[in-house]
Amino acid sequence: MSTIKRRPGRRPGSADTRGEILAAARKVFAEKGFDKATVRGIAREAKVDPALVHHYFDTKEGMFAAAMRLPITPDLVVSVLLDGPREELGRRLVTMMLTVTGDPETREPMIALVRSAMTHEQSRVLFREFITNALLYRVADHLGIPHLRIEAAFSQMFGVIVARHVLRLEPMASAEPEELVELLAPTIQRYLTL
Template sequence: MAGRRPGQTQTREDILVAARNQFGQHGYNGATIRGIAAEAGVNPALVHHFFGSKEQVFVAALNVPINPSTLADLITQGPRDQIGERIVRLFLGLWSSPETSQTFLALVRSVAGNEQIASLMRQFLEHTVVGPVSKALELPRLRITGAAAQAFGLAMARYVIRVEPLASATDDEVVELVAPVLQYYFAP
């Protein structure tokens, strides 16, 4: 196996291509840092150098502009009766931010049109959000995925399809409308 190669940007991209392929073929549990490194033609230490943990490689391969532990912490930390509002405000902030909105838009379009990306997204949600939140809040996974479906539906209607009047409603109006629905899923 090769060690460090010239061209940091290309090496990083080669690792991401290999990671997408490995996660797509073997799933999150079956993919390994060694397998990703072997496919990219680099030493596993270089994968760790660029990305850190397997989870971080996975997030980078999906190009998700939010740290999944941030999302899980947001849901599980703080008053339980305010989870719905926290989630809606986070989603609205991410989707309206110039730094993250285009990435989310590209991700949603990719998930809808590419089974490999859809599979990676399912695994991402399972391992970084659904599982940890379900365990932390002692709620069935079905409830967590129901809440995720509501949040993704909101994003699709407001930002992708741009259904009116939802698309032009203020954030506070959307929070008032959607937060109670999301809150339902987190009731003990």
């Protein structure tokens, strides 16, 4: 949110407030990690009322996703997983992940976060806290499966996305999503089924 255009007729500050909150959120998340960052602390950093932060963002998870420009929120992942027959869970998750990472515009912020987490300790802690507490543990608890199983599923999809879009191994990088769904969905389905 670094490019802010002032359009005539808009209330002063209104367009910038969301951007200022997100800049404050990035700073506070980087300093405190995900778990210890609070809406109140981010509001203080942005010099706005906490109610205003809540006006723009429902949850801390949503604010993190917006601050990191992530295309998907934990809420969306959970709803995609729960919305449909349980025996097609693996297929739904793999399809969603391949779709979201198929478009460079939604993929790049995710890859940036992963690269950063793999090379900077502060980013690693932030990524770990977010990915486990805000996403993986929630999904596992919804499904009633052990946390290790959701992390096995995460590892598989993480590895595929890195092999496909970062290391760009062939034939993985050019494989059709449909072919990958056939190959990967049974793995995810097994991990998410007790």
